[in-house]
Amino acid sequence: xxxxxxxxxxxxxxxxxxxxxxxxxxxxAAFGGPEQVLxxxxxxxxxxxxxxxxxxxxxxxxxxxxxxxEAWLGDANNRVLTLADAEYPRALLQTxxxxxxxxxxxxxxxxxxxxxxxxxxxxxxxxxxxTAEAFAxxxxxxxxxxxxxxxxxxxxxxxxxxxxxxxxxxxxVGTGLDKVYPARNRDLAHAIAEKGxxxxxxxxxxxxxxxxxxxxxxxxxxMARGCLVVEAAMSSGSLITARIANELxxxxxxxxxxIHSTLSKGCHVLIKQGAKLVDDAxxxxxxxxxxxxxxxxxxxxxxxxxxxxxxxxxFDPVDIDTLAGRAGLQAHxxxxxxxxxxxxxxxxxxxxxxxxxxx
Amino acid sequence: xxxxxxxxxxxxxxxxxxxxxxxxxxxxAAFGGPEQVLxxxxxxxxxxxxxxxxxxxxxxxxxxxxxxxEAWLGDANNRVLTLADAEYPRALLQTxxxxxxxxxxxxxxxxxxxxxxxxxxxxxxxxxxxTAEAFAxxxxxxxxxxxxxxxxxxxxxxxxxxxxxxxxxxxxVGTGLDKVYPARNRDLAHAIAEKGxxxxxxxxxxxxxxxxxxxxxxxxxxMARGCLVVEAAMSSGSLITARIANELxxxxxxxxxxIHSTLSKGCHVLIKQGAKLVDDAxxxxxxxxxxxxxxxxxxxxxxxxxxxxxxxxxFDPVDIDTLAGRAGLQAHxxxxxxxxxxxxxxxxxxxxxxxxxxx
Numbered sequence: 162x163x164x165x166x167x168x169x170x171x172x173x174x175x176x177x178x179x180x181x182x183x184x185x186x187x188x189x190a191a192f193g194g195p196e197q198v199l200x201x202x203x204x205x206x207x208x209x210x211x212x213x214x215x216x217x218x219x220x221x222x223x224x225x226x227x228x229x230x231e232a233w234l235g236d237a238n239n240r241v242l243t244l245a246d247a248e249y250p251r252a253l254l255q256t257x258x259x260x261x262x263x264x265x266x267x268x269x270x271x272x273x274x275x276x277x278x279x280x281x282x283x284x285x286x287x288x289x290x291x292t293a294e295a296f297a298x299x300x301x302x303x304x305x306x307x308x309x310x311x312x313x314x315x316x317x318x319x320x321x322x323x324x325x326x327x328x329x330x331x332x333x334v335g336t337g338l339d340k341v342y343p344a345r346n347r348d349l350a351h352a353i354a355e356k357g358x359x360x361x362x363x364x365x366x367x368x369x370x371x372x373x374x375x376x377x378x379x380x381x382x383x384m385a386r387g388c389l390v391v392e393a394a395m396s397s398g399s400l401i402t403a404r405i406a407n408e409l410x411x412x413x414x415x416x417x418x419x420i421h422s423t424l425s426k427g428c429h430v431l432i433k434q435g436a437k438l439v440d441d442a443x444x445x446x447x448x449x450x451x452x453x454x455x456x457x458x459x460x461x462x463x464x465x466x467x468x469x470x471x472x473x474x475x476f477d478p479v480d481i482d483t484l485a486g487r488a489g490l491q492a493h494x495x496x497x498x499x500x501x502x503x504x505x506x507x508x509x510x511x512x513x514x515x516x517x518x519x520x
Numbered sequence: 521x522x523x524x525x526x527x528x529x530x531x532x533x534x535x536x537x538x539x540x541x542x543x544x545x546x547x548x549a550a551f552g553g554p555e556q557v558l559x560x561x562x563x564x565x566x567x568x569x570x571x572x573x574x575x576x577x578x579x580x581x582x583x584x585x586x587x588x589x590e591a592w593l594g595d596a597n598n599r600v601l602t603l604a605d606a607e608y609p610r611a612l613l614q615t616x617x618x619x620x621x622x623x624x625x626x627x628x629x630x631x632x633x634x635x636x637x638x639x640x641x642x643x644x645x646x647x648x649x650x651t652a653e654a655f656a657x658x659x660x661x662x663x664x665x666x667x668x669x670x671x672x673x674x675x676x677x678x679x680x681x682x683x684x685x686x687x688x689x690x691x692x693v694g695t696g697l698d699k700v701y702p703a704r705n706r707d708l709a710h711a712i713a714e715k716g717x718x719x720x721x722x723x724x725x726x727x728x729x730x731x732x733x734x735x736x737x738x739x740x741x742x743m744a745r746g747c748l749v750v751e752a753a754m755s756s757g758s759l760i761t762a763r764i765a766n767e768l769x770x771x772x773x774x775x776x777x778x779i780h781s782t783l784s785k786g787c788h789v790l791i792k793q794g795a796k797l798v799d800d801a802x803x804x805x806x807x808x809x810x811x812x813x814x815x816x817x818x819x820x821x822x823x824x825x826x827x828x829x830x831x832x833x834x835f836d837p838v839d840i841d842t843l844a845g846r847a848g849l850q851a852h853x854x855x856x857x858x859x860x861x862x863x864x865x866x867x868x869x870x871x872x873x874x875x876x877x878x879x
Binding site: 416419432433444 | 646647651775776777778779780784785788791792796797799800803
């Protein structure tokens with residue numbers, strides 16, 4: 162089924178070579194709508210944009226194929242949203258550079274719900290990913306849709322956590338929506354398309370280009386009420402997302418870690434610059450003036466690791482006999498519990514038969 | 521050798537049952553000095569303190585033995601300091617409750633040098649103790665005497681680190697100075713008495729009493745320019761020290777850690793309340809507007825302390841001509857010495873031709 166005339170005009174303009182979102186918004190303001198822009202004379206267009214861009218509009222010089230968009234819209238789960246659509250994310254209208262057109266797969270209702278960005282390192286630690294997932298689930302259960310960038314590491318964990326909660330998750334990607342990047346997140350992307358939403362401002366077919374990721378980050382910040390950074394090295398993309406969030410007047414939250422971990426350096430810099438240190442999802446809800454759900458496990462990691470044996474372990478190495486004495490258990494019971502806790506990442510076996518609590 | 525009359529009067533009043541430091545300061549203000557207090561009539565005393573305390577003063581009702589103080593002062597390394605002594609820590613005079621009399625073992629010069637409190641949990645992790653020691657050494661090398669409470673864990677590590685640096689360490693304890701508590705810190709206490717200083721406001725023979733430790737903490741905060749908390753559980757004594765430091769208008773610094781470690785909870789709470797997150801000793805020096813030494817020298821000759829020029833420098837910036845006048849040397853001789861001292865990290869060149877002593 163061919164596109165409606167006005168949507169066809171939006172798509173054609175969004176694909177016009179050299180025509181930025183900013184220039185397109187100026188044209189729309191000048192002429193009233195996309196069809197009026199396409200009917201305007203070269204002289205009239207040149208009063209708003211450069212002659213080169215006016216020629217590109219008039220000559221239909223495109224960097225993408227409208228027919229591909231039409232085909233893609235054959236899937237009922239896919240939608241193109243423009244600035245004129247009621248479903249367009251209203252939060253983005255408060256930002257300096259809202260994309261005139263975006264591609265969305267999944268639940269449109271998520272685009273206008275209270276949301277929180279949860280971002281961090283692609284090279285996250287196992288503990289960092291557990292933390293991101295636990296916070297995301299808690300925040301999702303408290304009514305915040307979790308927005309992230311579908312990267313490996315913290316992003317993927319945040320999406321998984323958001324999906325597990327009540328308010329789902331929204332992935333904002335830097336490629337065309339017909340591409341899943343990175344490939345290792347294919348299953349996750351499908352789950353999000355089904356139970357959450359994936360969004361991109363980039364035309365179908367756009368490959369992963371480094372230059373596009375900072376643009377993607379501005380949408381993540383722009384759609385969220387606040388931005389939580391879980392693990393981030395210095396000079397990482399997550400710090401860009403946090404900086405944009407701060408510039409937009411949103412709260413920035415960061416989770417601290419060991420001063421000896423390079424993956425905590427970025428979070429510590431953010432806190433020094435004024436980001437709020439959080440060690441519990443309730444900290445974020447309080448700052449955003451949202452109620453903390455009653456009886457909700459604040460974060461799964463602490464629930465997971467509340468094994469009674471841990472109460473008898475400090476963070477210094479200890480042997481099994483000492484632990485048995487402290488806990489009033491037999492050594493073989495202690496051994497069994499330690500092995501379980503080791504599998505869960507809560508303790509580590511050290512040389513010499515010693516054990517150390519990790520969390 | 522018997523005590524001088526005025527010191528004997530100070531000691532007797534400090535040991536008088538029921539006479540608090542606050543009441544003693546009131547009496548001193550009213551009568552002019554300790555001997556005058558002891559010569560005052562019951563009626564005159566009762567105009568300032570309760571009749572019960574006046575009777576205790578007149579009846580020499582003591583909770584300690586002045587003869588024991590006399591015997592203790594037989595060791596040349598021991599001193600009793602009163603509010604009237606030039607060596608009394610001037611910083612404490614800015615606090616609401618300076619002890620009228622204190623017992624000191626070791627280097628009196630440390631009591632009036634720039635200092636930083638480094639405190640934390642008795643049940644610290646191995647990593648926490650390493651961190652405390654490393655920060656303490658760096659701060660000591662940068663010109664800050666490290667003050668702590670001689671407890672196990674972070675306190676002991678802070679003292680060791682301070683001793684290893686150029687500006688040594690000061691232990692403020694909650695027992696009589698003839699008691700070493702905890703016993704496991706005996707060797708450390710001896711090293712501090714020799715190369716640093718230990719002080720207590722509590723009479724000789726005072727055992728470790730829980731009620732005395734918060735009082736001890738107020739001296740730690742009161743003598744320091746800022747307070748660094750390395751690892752602390754919720755509701756720990758370190759948080760009291762930090763709170764007092766904050767109330768006294770001093771900077772509070774805290775080292776973050778894993779959100780899953782109970783020993784970082786206290787530090788995280790402090791940061792949420794406004795303490796400065798630090799992950800490098802340079803953060804503290806910057807906040808206190810102290811220069812960061814070029815290197816991180818661990819082994820510097822103690823002969824440096826006796827460089828004649830340093831005796832003419834306070835820790836405030838000074839110009840070369842002033843120094844030349846003080847030292848009775850030519851300006852070019854001062855310049856040469858300063859350059860040598862700068863290379864050794866003992867002084868820093870400031871803008872405007874000024875120099876500042878660091879150690």
